[in-house]
Amino acid sequence: MVKTIVIYVDIDDDIGDLGFSTPIIGEEKCKLTLDKAAYFMPTDSDFNSMVVAFNIYTDLKRKGEDTEIVFISGSKKGGTESQLEFSKKLDKVIEELSPEYAVVVYDSPDDARAIPIIQSRLKISAVQQVIVEQYRGVEETYMLLAKYIRKAVTEKRYARVFLGVPGIILALAGILAALNLSVYIEPTILIILGVAMVIKGLKIDDLIESWWENSTIMVITATVSIISLLIGVINLYIQLQIVRGLSSIQEFAFIILQILPYASFSAIILFGGKAISKGLNRDIRVWHDIIKIINIVIIYFILFTVVKDIIDNTYILTFQSLYTLILASIVIISIYITLTALEKYGILEKLIKRI
Template sequence: MIKIIMSKILIIYVDIDDDLGKIGVDTPAIGEEKVKKAIEIASETIPTDSDFNTMVVAYNIYKKLRKENNNVEIAFISGSEKSNVESQIDFAKKLDKAIEITNAEEAIIVYDSPEDAKAIPIIQSKLKVIGIERVIVEQYRGVEETYVLLGRYIRKAISDPRFARIFLGVPGIILIIIGIFSLLNLTIYATPAILIVVGLALLVRGLRIDEYIEQWWENSTIMVIAAIISIISTIIGIVEGYYVGITIKVYDVSSVFEILTVILPFIVFAVVVLFGAKAISKVMNKDIKVWHDIFRIISIIIIYYMIVLISKNFEENIIGVQLQTMYTLSIITMVLVSLYVVFSIIEKRLT
């Protein structure tokens, strides 16, 4: 039993992945007439879907509260078919519009799926939530109904970009790997390769790395391209270091430096590419702090050459040159730190 209060209550049906948009319903749909029209369209297009049942439940709650003389309004609000973050941003914008139109102060949330539950914190940040109703639709377990339900999920897995990446993308990569390894008579390596692909897919999806990359791409395409180049460079460096390492029979300080000098150029290149891309992004945004990244690039290159010089001295076992190199490295470090402090002071004064 919901307590009768005088403040404006907004009944919100949450559709975070914009299933309403797929059937031609624009949101936010505010008010009884628009809501009834949306339910009518849903009854014709998705009559067996849980979304339709949830819409009806939200409307029934609205009618019940209005009959009890509550100050109540109803709205169907959706997000978008994009990534989780963008969908939530779209939902928040539409929610702001609904609040502005209705002048609501409190909310009752009606939803049906865990994905829709992501909208709850957004609503709580803008309205006082006095009720939450999750609609769980029971399904018949007969053979025919099971096939219908299975077909619906398969169709969603194929048509929805978020699910298609996993259900189509990963099997596609696996089939390509099997085909290529079969042509090259390397089927013995196919199983490890498939396990790596599946493991990476689970890791990427489980940690939502794909969403972060997508968001990062939209915010800064240059940085994503630079990150890909850096990862490739790092992998090549590790492989090169591995092949050098397996040829070494006795491991000592000089052999470690030998492996390091092989890997280090690739690592330095990867880091320089990242900082260079960041500097380009700042130049495009007219950010005065671009000098930070330029300074880092110069410092990394100088330190790299000093490490290479030290490693050569260790290989030749020249003690005097080693001491001179360490002295030079110390001087360069102090100069770089001093320059950084000076530039930081200048930046503060300019800003």
């Protein structure tokens, strides 16, 4: 059992570029990694962080502390994937060494994301952030700038922002200019930049990536659902430019009538995706989503009839429509109550297993 481990954190797996896989445990293996890093990346802040971690380890060892050094990396994918990978590797280290305390060494803000993960498993006795300060002339500054530009272009997590967002802006600006809609270029740029900031700021891209790994079906259906809503909004805007002379209540009904098919399709495709996902996993709760889809279909036809009557100035539901509505509601409520009871007492699960 080791009392203290000195952890060098490499959340974006730069060590992988040297041909090593982590966790790297022990003085000899870490020294071998340092020697190779000194040759291939002597000016990189990661190398300096490794050196600092190794020096802390040797200093503790000299003082008679029961200590060990480990290098732990995450993943090139960045975001949640890196943290999950780091967490798995940390568990391996703890299982092998059974430490009580940790000294954490890191250099970048991304690496700092590993600190709460370590803290959830070990007592952190010290944290050291390595900041490399150097004086550079004009030529060295250009070399450093070129290095970061190359990193922004070649590394996936940076390329999404530094290439993806400007690429979308340039493409849309070109399309709008070709269509003689140059007046919309500036608002389009502001919208794209705003959306990109919201996505990165709220880590929506990490969330979508996590969804994609857990359920590809849900990501696809959610995308189709959002596209459907956007098309509905565009169609509504176009129709409102054409239609004139409606009263306030008729205009409100007209808005509902135009957006209703797209919103209904959006909800149906979303719950349909959940139902398919649950069905593939043999989850008996799939019937919840099926009932929701049926309800959406019924609500669609009811709302369609009502708003159509308002626009036509009739305001009257026929007796047949009302009878059909009441009958459908009774049937759905009865089915829902029956399935809920069967699920509660485990009968539904037994029936599905027999099928």
